[in-house]
Amino acid sequence: ASMTMGIMLIFPAIAALVASIVVSSTFRVVLTQRTRELALLRTLGATRRQVRSLVTREALAIGAISSAIGVALGWLIGALAEAGTGLASSVVAALEGASVWQLALTWLGATLFTTLVGVFPARAASRVAPVAALAPVNEAGAAARKKHTVRFVIGALIAVAGCGAVALAWRSDSGGTKFLGAFAGSLLALLGALLVASVLLPALTRAFGAAFPGTLSAMARENTMRNPGRTSATGTAIIIGVTLVVTIIVGAASVRTTLTNAVNDARPFDLMATSTSGALTDDQQAAIAATDGVAATVAQYAAPGTLTTTSGAPAYAPGEGSGSDDEAQASSVMITGEPDYTGVTHSTVTQLGDGQVRVGDEALAGQTLRLCADTCVDLSATYDKNGSVGEAQVSEKTLRSIASSLERQAIIIKMADGADAETVQAALLKDSHLSVNGSALERQTYTKIIDRLMLVLVGLLGVSVLVSLVGVANTLSLSVAERTRENGLLRALGLTRRQMKSLLALEALFLSLTGALIGVGMGVAFGWVGVMSLPVEGATPVLSVPWLQLVGVCVVAIVSALIASWLPGRRAAKVSPSEALATE
Numbered sequence: 001a002s003m004t005m006g007i008m009l010i011f012p013a014i015a016a017l018v019a020s021i022v023v024s025s026t027f028r029v030v031l032t033q034r035t036r037e038l039a040l041l042r043t044l045g046a047t048r049r050q051v052r053s054l055v056t057r058e059a060l061a062i063g064a065i066s067s068a069i070g071v072a073l074g075w076l077i078g079a080l081a082e083a084g085t086g087l088a089s090s091v092v093a094a095l096e097g098a099s100v101w102q103l104a105l106t107w108l109g110a111t112l113f114t115t116l117v118g119v120f121p122a123r124a125a126s127r128v129a130p131v132a133a134l135a136p137v138n139e140a141g142a143a144a145r146k147k148h149t150v151r152f153v154i155g156a157l158i159a160v161a162g163c164g165a166v167a168l169a170w171r172s173d174s175g176g177t178k179f180l181g182a183f184a185g186s187l188l189a190l191l192g193a194l195l196v197a198s199v200l201l202p203a204l205t206r207a208f209g210a211a212f213p214g215t216l217s218a219m220a221r222e223n224t225m226r227n228p229g230r231t232s233a234t235g236t237a238i239i240i241g242v243t244l245v246v247t248i249i250v251g252a253a254s255v256r257t258t259l260t261n262a263v264n265d266a267r268p269f270d271l272m273a274t275s276t277s278g279a280l281t282d283d284q285q286a287a288i289a290a291t292d293g294v295a296a297t298v299a300q301y302a303a304p305g306t307l308t309t310t311s312g313a314p315a316y317a318p319g320e321g322s323g324s325d326d327e328a329q330a331s332s333v334m335i336t337g338e339p340d341y342t343g344v345t346h347s348t349v350t351q352l353g354d355g356q357v358r359v360g361d362e363a364l365a366g367q368t369l370r371l372c373a374d375t376c377v378d379l380s381a382t383y384d385k386n387g388s389v390g391e392a393q394v395s396e397k398t399l400r401s402i403a404s405s406l407e408r409q410a411i412i413i414k415m416a417d418g419a420d421a422e423t424v425q426a427a428l429l430k431d432s433h434l435s436v437n438g439s440a441l442e443r444q445t446y447t448k449i450i451d452r453l454m455l456v457l458v459g460l461l462g463v464s465v466l467v468s469l470v471g472v473a474n475t476l477s478l479s480v481a482e483r484t485r486e487n488g489l490l491r492a493l494g495l496t497r498r499q500m501k502s503l504l505a506l507e508a509l510f511l512s513l514t515g516a517l518i519g520v521g522m523g524v525a526f527g528w529v530g531v532m533s534l535p536v537e538g539a540t541p542v543l544s545v546p547w548l549q550l551v552g553v554c555v556v557a558i559v560s561a562l563i564a565s566w567l568p569g570r571r572a573a574k575v576s577p578s579e580a581l582a583t584e
Helices: 002-034 035-043 048-083 089-099 100-117 119-126 130-134 151-170 173-209 214-226 228-266 282-289 322-331 394-403 419-427 439-483 482-492 497-533 545-565 566-574 577-581
Strands: 273-274 294-309 332-338 356-359 368-372 376-383 393-394 409-415 434-437
Touching: 002 100, 002 119, 035 048, 035 130, 048 089, 048 100, 048 119, 100 119, 100 497, 119 130, 151 173, 151 497, 173 214, 173 228, 173 393, 173 497, 214 228, 214 497, 228 497, 228 545, 273 282, 273 419, 282 294, 294 322, 294 394, 294 577, 332 394, 332 482, 368 394, 393 419, 409 419, 419 434, 419 439, 439 497, 439 545, 482 497, 497 545, 497 566, 545 566
Parallel strands: 332 393, 356 376
Antiparallel strands: 273 409, 273 434, 294 332, 294 368, 294 409, 356 393, 368 376
């Protein structure tokens, strides 16, 4: 339970990381808008320390109020969820069951977190020169472009170090060490990749925008370059959300395929029906073949016999001190004849040759053994890791050549495409003398567990995507506020309200498209790393990319960003040209 809780807490931490980027970006741009105010305070005698203290206290107040609201909402939503799922008798009981200390610590942690996020913008604000109070406020000055070569190099080095940690972890023989090492290395690589992406995002956004023709597209493309820092922060938040959602989707699809292949390799048949009261009858086989959802069947026959070496000693050696009766008992085996599996398997099966016998003791592999029923035959032994002492498998032709009386031991079933394994099993079990099991049930169980877990994880990660979209709305709102005079000039020159809304929508489109595409690429890579790092023995990892779902993620991110641009665009379109041009 504690491990599950620890894993689940990773996702709120991810949402907090995305929120920190959005909050830091918002603080930074808001303080940029207040450059003249802060510079005027410096002119009136305020020291850098006093300005920094003022801004930090503002961050503390905002954090305290917003954290209190968040804790209250989380408390209520959690109580509703508990009552709805039956974990609590009522909403009131769930509310009363919450720990006051945990709520208080959550509020305190969130408040301190917001304050710490605001520290770096506060330090930047304290360095405003007094002379800035005399300069006109304009976005070009506020968004003076800086080169971020150092950040790019540091990010690249961190990403390389993370990849190296993953490669080192993969060499470990311990499954737990391999997974934890790869997880830590992936987080490091993600951090480095985000630093690199934050430097490249403005240029990449502009490049993606070049694919859209028209004057409005050109203006929107250039607007994303007006404040590279803001574009990077907002795009990074989108990248984090999309990357993590895609990682979960690709990881789930790959794990599902990997486990399915492993089950298919070990148990290549959908279902197998056996009798609980002796041999299967012809009527039972006919009824099974006629069941809805059954595509093909084949009977498997068996007969009792003995398996010895050519000298007559039991192939499966008896214990020490055994007498002749024990040796005779040790020689006894149930001989199973392998039918032609061509029509009932869903994976490649290596069929036994007529001169082979498959045994469960590796020491017998390659030896010549004598298999007897009504008559005897000498066969070359091959080893089956899933076999057991007391069994011998041969081809059906070989079995029929040495045994005249055969028992229908099992019916192997291949299900029709799209058939539900549990439904078919329930239909077959209407015959109370049947026992039905098989890999189809196991595959279906794995699929259900993985799909449900994926829904939970994607739901948790959806919070981070929602936060990143709030960042898009904030970015565009601040852009509208900073460009009031410019927007008024565009309106005076003939830009319609609809075109003004389209301009903001295109900016949101370029931001979300760039972030989503980068996020998809990174998500596929990290999903593959996750699958390769899982401590699953006996299974070959398979990368499965559900492209349709990934397209859906991109569409949702882009449409959500366009929706987030609606309110800022509406606000920009409502500004009167004369009023905007009068703004200083």
